[in-house]
Amino acid sequence: MTKDIGTIMQQDHERLDQILTNTARAVSEQHWVEAAQLLETFRHGIVDGHMVVEESLLFPAFEHWEGGEEHPLTELLRKGHKDLRVFFTEMAEAIENQDAEEFTDLLSTVQTILQQHDAKEEAELYPHLAEALPDHGVEAIQQLHLLQEEKA
Amino acid sequence: MSEFQGCQLPEDLFYDLDYVWVRPEGEGIFTIGVTDPAQTMSGRLQKARIKKVGTQLAAGRHVATLESGKWAGGVPVPFAGEVIERNEALLEDPHLINIDPYGDAWIAKLRAEDPEHALDSVHTGPEAIEALQAWIKRYDVQCMRCSD
Numbered sequence: 085m086t087k088d089i090g091t092i093m094q095q096d097h098e099r100l101d102q103i104l105t106n107t108a109r110a111v112s113e114q115h116w117v118e119a120a121q122l123l124e125t126f127r128h129g130i131v132d133g134h135m136v137v138e139e140s141l142l143f144p145a146f147e148h149w150e151g152g153e154e155h156p157l158t159e160l161l162r163k164g165h166k167d168l169r170v171f172f173t174e175m176a177e178a179i180e181n182q183d184a185e186e187f188t189d190l191l192s193t194v195q196t197i198l199q200q201h202d203a204k205e206e207a208e209l210y211p212h213l214a215e216a217l218p219d220h221g222v223e224a225i226q227q228l229h230l231l232q233e234e235k236a
Numbered sequence: 237m238s239e240f241q242g243c244q245l246p247e248d249l250f251y252d253l254d255y256v257w258v259r260p261e262g263e264g265i266f267t268i269g270v271t272d273p274a275q276t277m278s279g280r281l282q283k284a285r286i287k288k289v290g291t292q293l294a295a296g297r298h299v300a301t302l303e304s305g306k307w308a309g310g311v312p313v314p315f316a317g318e319v320i321e322r323n324e325a326l327l328e329d330p331h332l333i334n335i336d337p338y339g340d341a342w343i344a345k346l347r348a349e350d351p352e353h354a355l356d357s358v359h360t361g362p363e364a365i366e367a368l369q370a371w372i373k374r375y376d377v378q379c380m381r382c383s384d
Contacts, residue, residue, distance in 0.1 A: 156374050163254070167310055170296060189285055193301040196308035 089221025090210030093134070093142075096228065097202045100130050104195070111179065111187050119187075120179050127172045133231035135165050138205075141217070141224045146209055149216035157208055164201045168194065240369045243273040243379035246338055250358040252314050253367045257338065258358050264351035265320065268299060269342045270311060273372045275333050276379045279304035284330035286322040286344055293317060295357070299344045302330060315354040317346035 087095075103126040110119035143158040171194050178187035214220045238245040250258040255274040259267045275281070283303040293299060298310030299319060322344045326332055332341040348354035359367065372379075 156376070159374065167312075170298060170312065171310060174298065189301070193285075193303060193308045193310070196303055200307065 089213045089224050092225055093210055094206050096134050100126060108191055111184055116179060116182050123176055123179055131169060133228060136231060137224050137228045142213060145216045238365045241372050241378050243372055245365050245368050247365060250355055250360045251364045251368060252358050256311060264348050265345055266348055266354060267342045267345050270333060270337055272337050272379050273377045275337045276377050277375060278302060278307045281330040281333050284326045287319050289319050289322060291319045311343055313346060314357045316349040319344050320347050321345040
């Protein structure tokens with residue numbers, strides 16, 4: 085049976101969390117080249133894939149389904165994306181400077197943000213997507229797979 | 237001092253219209269903190285990390301990160317500059333931000349790289365207060381300041 089868009093997005097959260105965990109392990113072992121590569125895989129997956137699909141397809145569909153252009157939920161989620169992009173840049177700089185302490189501090193904050201951000205999406209956004217999207221999410225799933233396949 | 241849904245909004249400060257306030261101190265120095273509605277939305281703060289004195293920051297980068305049991309986030313600077321002082325008291329007791337966000341719980345002081353344009357991206361006066369009131373309504377914030 086084909087998975088629905090909500091399940092696929094939730095699984096993408098889990099996939100990305102695992103890459104971030106692997107990045108943290110590489111930092112703790114001071115494998116800086118590996119850490120930089122893993123962080124870039126994570127950043128590409130979340131910024132150029134997951135967030136692009138959400139911001140270009142899922143959020144607008146949800147906003148339309150809710151009957152307006154602006155919605156406090158998607159506004160908060162977009163703000164979360166903006167903040168996270170800055171944190172990812174700062175984490176990359178910490179790895180570049182081989183500063184494990186700075187990276188660990190940033191990681192703690194980012195993991196808390198992601199945990200809350202993902203939980204909000206999974207509870208308040210994803211359950212409505214199949215209904216909100218005219219094609220039940222077929223295009224979004226294709227787009228996510230396409231972006232995941234693109235090299236960072 | 238303007239007040240909306242219990243949230244204090246000093247009219248003489250500059251705001252990024254999200255979480256941050258800025259106060260010019262003269263000679264290119266600016267104090268940065270978080271707003272009353274922002275501290276309310278964050279919940280009781282339990283952890284604060286502030287960049288060390290001497291750190292150079294580009295505009296948009298975080299001068300501090302704050303965490304409560306239910307929330308974590310960064311405090312972005314609206315202009316490029318160098319951290320010249322940080323509020324050490326917050327490192328010991330981040331909850332001060334929930335008590336006095338515009339006073340004792342300032343976060344850091346920065347020397348702007350380009351003081352003349354440091355306030356270009358922030359807003360003040362009635363226009364800022366109106367935008368902050370819209371922010372408070374959008375996120376349905378009812379401010380409460382803790383006393384201890």
